[in-house]
Amino acid sequence: MSTLLSEEKIVPFVEALIVEAGDKIRKRINESTSYEMKKNFADLVTAVDQDLELFLIKELQNRFPSHYYLTEETNPTQTVEKDSNDQFIWVIDPIDGTMNFVHGFNRYAISIALCKGEEIILGFILDVNNNTLYSAIKGAGAFCQGERIQVSNTSSINNSLLALGFSAEQWEQKIDVVSIMTAIAGAARGIRITGSSCLDLADVATGKLDSFFHYGLAPWDMAAGSLLVQEANGICTGMKGEPNFIKSNGILVTNGHLHHPYIELMSRHV
Ligand code: 2AM
Numbered sequence: 001m002s003t004l005l006s007e008e009k010i011v012p013f014v015e016a017l018i019v020e021a022g023d024k025i026r027k028r029i030n031e032s033t034s035y036e037m038k039k040n041f042a043d044l045v046t047a048v049d050q051d052l053e054l055f056l057i058k059e060l061q062n063r064f065p066s067h068y069y070l071t072e073e074t075n076p077t078q079t080v081e082k083d084s085n086d087q088f089i090w091v092i093d094p095i096d097g098t099m100n101f102v103h104g105f106n107r108y109a110i111s112i113a114l115c116k117g118e119e120i121i122l123g124f125i126l127d128v129n130n131n132t133l134y135s136a137i138k139g140a141g142a143f144c145q146g147e148r149i150q151v152s153n154t155s156s157i158n159n160s161l162l163a164l165g166f167s168a169e170q171w172e173q174k175i176d177v178v179s180i181m182t183a184i185a186g187a188a189r190g191i192r193i194t195g196s197s198c199l200d201l202a203d204v205a206t207g208k209l210d211s212f213f214h215y216g217l218a219p220w221d222m223a224a225g226s227l228l229v230q231e232a233n234g235i236c237t238g239m240k241g242e243p244n245f246i247k248s249n250g251i252l253v254t255n256g257h258l259h260h261p262y263i264e265l266m267s268r269h270v
């Protein structure tokens, strides 16, 4: 890791923290049905999301007092200043898959990434229900429960399993994900819509899925998972291959072999 920080100290600290946070979510599972709406009826938040985020920020602030935060649910005191490439920024989603959490559908995760300026240097995802920990270190690999992971070798769309998602805003605006999905339905082996982007990214990184795309995600939905995929030798771009997927309106993720075939297939329907 080409930073001022020592990964040997940070990685175990964040891994222990995210596991502790997972315990806290599981202990409050009975509160999951009590939610508020944010922008619309599909955009939900619970007290568990908010409390978890504050807990994570407090613990990280104690340990790294000069760092900054970009988070989904609260406005931490040290928010990111624009155009500073030397800032260390923690990008946090306390629960990715809040709608699943509220409905008792067991697929949601905690996602934490550390960036130096715009470069994502560390990524951590905890699959809360399976208590499975994913970690990625820029330049040093991607891991599941400490074991190195690798994307799939699938090289034809016909043999591929793809996941996609709808963000709360897309649901309202009806961006035409459905027509892209229809095209893929005739070409790919299967399609999954699971409701947790960061776990879909983790599943591409481990080779369970071959590809994933999603419009309208926020940085906290994809920062940690995108590093996991890249360190597992996969590719993340915008939907038309743009390198800066965080700033694009959609993200396309594949095992690499399928990247151009999927861009080509989707470009006929975007
Ligand atoms: P969330 O659960 O943290 O909100 C579902 O397809 C995926 O889209 C989830 O990762 C979900 O993250 C994300 N998502 C849902 N609504 C969103 C919104 N308004 N902005 C960005 N991402 C959103």
Ligand code: CA
Pocket (backbone or CB within 6 Å): 049, 072, 093, 094, 095, 096, 097, 098
């Ligand atoms: Ca969230």
